[in-house]
Amino acid sequence: MSSIENNETLRVINERHSVKKYEAGFVMPEEDLTAILTAASEAPSAWNLQHWKFLVIESEADKAKLLPIAYGQSQITDSSVTIAVLGDLEANRNAVIYDQAVEAGHLKPEIRDALVGQINGAYQSPQIARDEAIRNASFASQNIMLAARSLGYDTCPMGGYNPQQLIETFNIPARYIPTLLITVGKAAQPARPAGRFPLSDVVVRGSF
Amino acid sequence: MSSIENNETLRVINERHSVKKYEAGFVMPEEDLTAILTAASEAPSAWNLQHWKFLVIESEADKAKLLPIAYGQSQITDSSVTIAVLGDLEANRNAVIYDQAVEAGHLKPEIRDALVGQINGAYQSPQIARDEAIRNASFASQNIMLAARSLGYDTCPMGGYNPQQLIETFNIPARYIPTLLITVGKAAQPARPAGRFPLSDVVVRGSF
Numbered sequence: 001m002s003s004i005e006n007n008e009t010l011r012v013i014n015e016r017h018s019v020k021k022y023e024a025g026f027v028m029p030e031e032d033l034t035a036i037l038t039a040a041s042e043a044p045s046a047w048n049l050q051h052w053k054f055l056v057i058e059s060e061a062d063k064a065k066l067l068p069i070a071y072g073q074s075q076i077t078d079s080s081v082t083i084a085v086l087g088d089l090e091a092n093r094n095a096v097i098y099d100q101a102v103e104a105g106h107l108k109p110e111i112r113d114a115l116v117g118q119i120n121g122a123y124q125s126p127q128i129a130r131d132e133a134i135r136n137a138s139f140a141s142q143n144i145m146l147a148a149r150s151l152g153y154d155t156c157p158m159g160g161y162n163p164q165q166l167i168e169t170f171n172i173p174a175r176y177i178p179t180l181l182i183t184v185g186k187a188a189q190p191a192r193p194a195g196r197f198p199l200s201d202v203v204v205r206g207s208f
Numbered sequence: 209m210s211s212i213e214n215n216e217t218l219r220v221i222n223e224r225h226s227v228k229k230y231e232a233g234f235v236m237p238e239e240d241l242t243a244i245l246t247a248a249s250e251a252p253s254a255w256n257l258q259h260w261k262f263l264v265i266e267s268e269a270d271k272a273k274l275l276p277i278a279y280g281q282s283q284i285t286d287s288s289v290t291i292a293v294l295g296d297l298e299a300n301r302n303a304v305i306y307d308q309a310v311e312a313g314h315l316k317p318e319i320r321d322a323l324v325g326q327i328n329g330a331y332q333s334p335q336i337a338r339d340e341a342i343r344n345a346s347f348a349s350q351n352i353m354l355a356a357r358s359l360g361y362d363t364c365p366m367g368g369y370n371p372q373q374l375i376e377t378f379n380i381p382a383r384y385i386p387t388l389l390i391t392v393g394k395a396a397q398p399a400r401p402a403g404r405f406p407l408s409d410v411v412v413r414g415s416f
Binding site: 009013014018032041043044054055132139141142146149159172194197199204 | 221247359403
């Protein structure tokens with residue numbers, strides 16, 4: 001393991017900033033996009049339900065459709081791709097992931113059944129479903145931003161868009177809630193550094 | 209920038225798994241904890257409002273208080289620290305962060321005022337405040353897990369705890385919502401690998 005000074009991951013975390021100006025026309029190699037999406041899919045999730053879906057918007061035609069939904073921000077057209085990170089409001093259905101482990105003999109069927117019962121119970125609550133969709137999709141979102149930076153790309157997480165229009169235009173099923181748009185591309189201008197509150201403002205040791 | 213094969217950040221993302229068994233008694237050096245919390249504070253956030261507070265639970269006395277709140281899971285006592293990641297439901301108050309930029313001449317006062325108006329408008333909605341608290345605190349949570357792994361620690365994101373008891377026991381102000389507990393420590397046993405859905409299941413190109 002690397003020391004703090006030479007730590008590549010800490011450097012990437014520190015150097016990730018929101019870039020809004022991209023080299024227009026830069027086509028991202030498919031292997032880089034795959035590496036970024038793989039990193040996204042490796043995020044943790046509650047009950048391993050993998051509450052995410054990644055809608056990749058990359059063609060000129062699709063960018064043109066997305067542009068007004070994102071209020072005309074030029075980063076949509078100039079970046080290589082925009083990844084719309086969707087959270088799964090019915091992630092309890094993903095509990096089928098346990099079946100492999102049961103078949104391989106790593107998980108007892110009765111434990112699988114107890115877990116599924118617990119999950120379906122929790123998913124009776126729409127607020128829990130929504131919170132989990134946003135929470136777990138956001139872990140994946142952060143992986144996208146860091147994986148992209150580590151490969152020499154920059155990103156911008158965007159909350160400024162019309163989610164209802166996104167849903168209608170890209171036929172997003174009711175099962176999914178848009179949680180974030182992330183533009184990914186080659187920076188044409190560096191990010192403006194954003195001030196951070198000092199650690200003493202955001203860390204509480206022991207108790208409030 | 210590194211290639212995909214030798215990319216340290218992608219390796220860290222891939223190797224992050226949820227570890228539940230820790231070397232009891234391992235005291236994390238203060239500089240490592242600081243590096244992890246610094247990485248957390250470097251996450252992106254909507255409007256740069258930094259919707260997070262990190263409650264670090266590390267003393268034996270505090271771990272003993274946390275143990276029943278987390279339903280007796282031994283990872284609470286055996287890990288070096290638990291970081292309770294709190295989301296800020298009143299993050300609009302953090303718009304004071306813009307004042308530095310105004311004072312330094314990088315931001316016009318009228319733009320600051322327009323932003324603050326827009327933010328305060330959005331924060332009229334409790335659902336927006338809650339979604340943003342969870343979303344942005346989760347970006348920071350993922351940084352904690354990756355920074356820890358990059359420094360040779362392991363982590364476990366925990367949703368299994370009683371949030372109301374956590375609030376009462378650690379005097380968490382009403383302004384904050386618990387979004388996640390993360391144990392951090394030296395692994396005593398490796399994580400059980402968790403299956404992932406293939407990319408073809410979680411990626412949609414272009415449109416549904």
